[in-house]
Amino acid sequence: MTYSPMTATSGQATQGTVAASARNLTKTYGQGDAEVHALRGTDLDLPRGRFIAIMGPSGSGKSTLMHCLAGLDQPSGGTVTVAGTDLGSLDDDALTVFRREHIGFVFQSFNLLPMLTAGENVMLPLELGGRRVDDAARERADMLADILGVAGRLGHRPAELSGGQQQRVAIARALITQPDLLFADEPTGNLDSTTSAEVLDHLRRSARELGQTVVMVTHERDAAAYADYVVTMQDGRIV
Ligand SMILES: Nc1ncnc2c1ncn2[C@@H]1O[C@H](COP(=O)(O)OP(=O)(O)OP(=O)(O)O)[C@@H](O)[C@H]1O
Ligand SMILES: [Mg+2]
DSSP, rough: OOTTTTTOTTTOOGGEEEEEEEEEEEEESSSSOOOEEEEEEEEEEEEEEOOOEOOOOSSSSHHHHHHHHTSSOOOOOEEEEEEEEEEGGHHHHHHHHHHHHHHEEEEETOOOOTTOOOHHHHHHHHHHHTTOOOHHHHHHHHHHHHHHHHHGGGGOGGGGSSSHHHHHHHHHHHHOOSSEEEEETTTTTOHHHHHHHHHHHHHHHHHHHOOOEEEEEOOHHHHHHHSSSSEEEEEEOOO
16 A cells, blocks of 8 residues: 555566656745745656555645646756646746646535536636536536536535535536646645545545546545555655
């Protein structure tokens, strides 16, 4: 169950088996006395089509690592490669397009747009990406809403939803485009145990049946048990 991040892809492994990787990643926030080293030389390979859990104490750098891997935040040093592309080589516009095409993200704080209904939030990534919102897309949205138990809430704005419901809408929004690479930062943190099990089962199936690479931060051992591998962070490093 414990995953050695540098051995899973050593030896005969080829580029094709790695969905994303980080090399000597550093991230420093602030300056002088306020300096915080959130990442201190993180190396990680994410094997394609697998479900990977990241655990570790609060403040160990889990969210920072996910944001850097997803191209949402710029590392201070080191490289991130996704689907063979060095994210550092892309300008802002190219990075935005790349993210839309390859990456889904469920934020620890949901980040739903408050003026849009839950249903509009779910469809947003398709519209931003200029993809047709056709019957297949609507069916997929309905299927996700059913699995996640928010079908009856799609006409409501985020402020009218509970924390757990907002989280489930955020998960549906991240899955609507079927991204190659899905990051979920504590996706079950606000869910009851039944919904939590359904979400985790869906994430595991996304990896097994659809070949998506799923990376999830969690504090819960029960949740991590759904993953193929568990990576542990401490003090800005993988241990
Ligand atoms: N924008 C920021 N400015 C300054 N420091 C930050 C910022 N974001 C994160 N940090 C610091 O970087 C370190 C790592 O934070 P990060 O959010 O990655 O931790 P985490 O492992 O996700 O914690 P948690 O389990 O509480 O979510 C912490 O010390 C945090 O205070
Ligand atoms: Mg975090």
